[in-house]
Amino acid sequence: MDTGTHIVMGIALGGLALADPVVASSSLTTTAVIAGTIIGSQAPDIDTVLKLRNNAVYIRHHRGITHSIPAVILWPLLISTVLWLIIPNVNFLHLWLWTFLAVFLHVFVDIFNSYGTQAIRPFSRKWVALGVINTFDPIIFGMHIVGLLFWMFGANPVTTFLIMYAVIVCYYILRFAVQAAVRNAVKHTIPDAKQIIIAPTMKFFQWRVAALSESHHYVGRAYGRSITIYDKFERVPLPESDLVKAALLDVNLSAFISFSPIYRWEITKFDQLYEVRLIDLRYRSNDFYPFVAVAHLNEELEIVNSYTGWIFSEDKLRKKLDFMPN
Structure with a gap:
């Protein structure tokens, strides 16, 4: 997801953490946990600085090792330790648990983008990309903004964000259903397709489509189940020259x-x-x-x-x- 969405997710998780009696009973622990969820929701994207070096390094490594299983374990430990040293008398275990949840959710939601992550590294360097949610999804971002506004104006944050995340889970399920319908429509349009890539856009019903058969590349768009093929290229292997x-x-x-x-x-x-x-x-x-x-x-x-x-x-x-x- 984009930086803005990760930020609002971190704040929302901080509000949801008030469901934890240990967090809610101490203002210091509450402050530390909210800081932990905000920082934890951003930490895996520290590899964005690689873009300052060059695009090749960025493309190879962005969402790589910083989104891996070891990183998901180490980020919360590092962040919680620093916050524990800065803010005294904080319950370290609960600070770590909520920070871990923030880091885990960052990596987890990135899997649903078309870019994906190397989330199962070091067991595999395969990019895991489900391609059902755009990098910036205005519906998900908007729901977080509405939830935060409700909290700001006095609503119970635990109830607010539990309802919000239940709605978001249903939204994800709906996106999978729409993607499956688009995939079936592409198969009907290109019966000999061997590989189909469907990428989301910011518009709910619009998807990018790229497919290949034994002989051609196809590029198009889907609006619901309506498929429009814009370009068709003969598939020619790179010369071995x-x-x-x-x-x-x-x-x-x-x-x-x-x-x-x-x-x-x-x-x-x-x-x-x-x-x-x-x-x-x-x-x-x-x-x-x-x-x-x-x-x-x-x-x-x-x-x-x-x-x-x-x-x-x-x-x-x-x-x-x-x-x-x-």
Whole structure:
């Protein structure tokens, strides 16, 4: 989920913690627990700082080890220990329990996005992504805001947030049902599809669709059970050439491949440079595919420049690469 949603979730959990008699009986413990749930709901995303280094490192590692099983155990221990040292006479066990719940829920809800997490690491580095909830879901965020406003104006936080989370659980179940209906509609539209990727958007009934058969890639949108295919590309394997092998050694292209399950490629010759471009098919927006990886190689097959990330115009991509073709 996005940062804003994780913040309001942390505050809501702090209110729900007042159901714990040990927390409710001590103002110091209440303060520490609310601080713990807010910090704990943010801690796994500390790896966002990797973006300051470069996109390749960020793509490979964001929601990786910081969202793993060891991290879910260590984050609450670290946060609770620091708060226990800062705020004296706090019940450490209950502080740890509620902080653990905040960290666990952060990782758990991220699994439902299309990006996913490596939540079962170290047992597997597989990305777990159920793709039923958008990274920012206005309904979930809005329900938290309403719940917090009720608390602010005097409602019982325990009752308020128990009702809110019961409604959110039903909402998740409904999203799974809608996703299943969309998947069945895609199967009817593309009977020979071998792989179907359905990604949510901020609009409840609209979903991104990418599919592949033995011979083609398909890209479209779903509105309810109505499927519209916008693009159909012939499915051609990457050439096993020296040029492609050299390009795939680049950190940006290798990071892209580690992240993207469905993409197409283009190879273009510009004077004395070759361009190898990989295009993720999951994020079509306004007739453009913004998530790409591009490498330029000279005639000796040396990497001249490369880039991976989100680019919404060809001009911006050229500026990133510091390259203007003749």
